[in-house]
Amino acid sequence: MSGSETNTATSGEYVSLSVERTGHVAEVTLLGPGKGNAMGPDFWRELPLAFAELDRDPEVRAIVLTGSGRNFSYGLDLAAMLPSWTEYLGGDALARPRREFLDEIRRMQDSITAVARTRKPVIAAVSGWCIGGGVDLISAADIRLASADARFSVREVRVAIVADMGSLQRLASIIGEGHLRELAFTGKDIDAARADKIGLVNDVYPDRDATLDAARKLAADIAANPPLVVQGVKDVLSVNTEQRIDAGLRYVATWNAAFLPSHDLNEAVQAFLQRREPEFRGE
Template sequence: MAKSEYECFDVEIENNIAHIRLNRPEKLNSMNKAFWNDLPEIVEDIDQNARARVIVISSTGRHFSAGMDLSVFAPDPDNKIDGADKHVVAEMFRSNVRRIQHSFNALEEARIPVLFALHGGVIGGAIDMVTAGDIRWCTKDAFFCIQETNIGMTADVGTFPRLQRYIPEGWVKEMAYTGRRIDAAKAKEIGLVNDVFETQEECLAYVMQTAKEIASKSPLAVTGCKVLINYGRDHNTTDTLDYIGVWNAGMFPPSHIQEAVAAMGEKREADFPDLLPLRKTPM
């Protein structure tokens, strides 16, 4: 078992499951500068060094997350922009947004599944975060809100390209244009979450059990599923089928299939090789 602590997160890795827990409840788990820096570092370390086969993300306190911490919007005292060309300032803003977007892109780009156990408020930037994962579950007290509209801005960290993959466009627009909350029951009805639980403990227990089941499967098969499902989401059927053929031509694993069948026949856990760590630097 391995544990690490960060300003905004606790991280525990055990039995091939990495559990990342937002742990700044006194601030409603709002996303300060440390959050944006630490999250991709944690996820990429787990993924690139093959430390686990699945990631579970949960939270503490009253709310999953209140979204962006207002401190993120404070001027950087080391960045003197007074009197600077407005176009240069706009380029700097765009580049900074792209860096923040990368923090959630890391969840989607990870080779392993990312599962969310949600409770309380999932607000603003938290919508961006959870839609970058693979599967979401929540408690009955959970609610979801595109808060950016309520504070006079347009969500810019991933809500719109990702949320409309999971729920009908009409619901994306209603949530975005009005800034209204939707409750857990509605979130399940429209497909944002897979199921709703009475308590946070029940929700997390179910998600961890699901993670355990995923971790028992061939990591190569699971990462193949993630790659091809995401590819199929963004490409037509013909292109996706062709890519599946290319994938299996290079990574079809007879030995993994034989082990899975043998384990089922012998009523035991299958023994599959883990994914390999990635290079520290590009080739």
């Protein structure tokens, strides 16, 4: 495949994302279909399929991951996901539904882990909001770039959820324990300048176009190197944290399967649907 050739991957089968290849660089773009590229059932099913396809493709040497429109991702699409979780989250849920919920959490974790496990380096180009599951996703990338308007939030605590898709496991080695605990305990929003200062992103660019251009150039620079050596570097670097991350994901999946159903979670959901502030009781 020549450097100037651009092909759309077999992405007609995908609803939540598109995949394009230009030379040795693939570009994965989140499409939603939820508002702000929110992550609904299609996303969790399709993300590992797309990355497995790119991992198998010997022509792909680097991957750019971005969002369509103004925002990277609003995170989990609660409105789309909650209907299928009714049995899991009921206050009287017994062993079987809790076990099924554990399986669901692990399946979703595996979707994000597919990004981290691909042998090809992944560069996330973030503009606008990157919330909750969006942060989980970029934490699985190798390199993160942001536009000046980017905003980040590990927001799960504000909806009575322990973040369980990878942020708590992966971000410590990226931004350090202190910064991670601050973000995870408060659910606060941080801007691109703060993200740059704490090391969440490598660089900040004026706007979305400049960020994408920088990500594509960086991917091309990576792709120009010997591909098996680049993949070997990623493999060697990943071994430092892989076992710890896997153990942490298993632990949080079990914790949430046991403790996530709560009055506070129901209150958070109702407050979200009614567009009001929640009143948590610690129950």
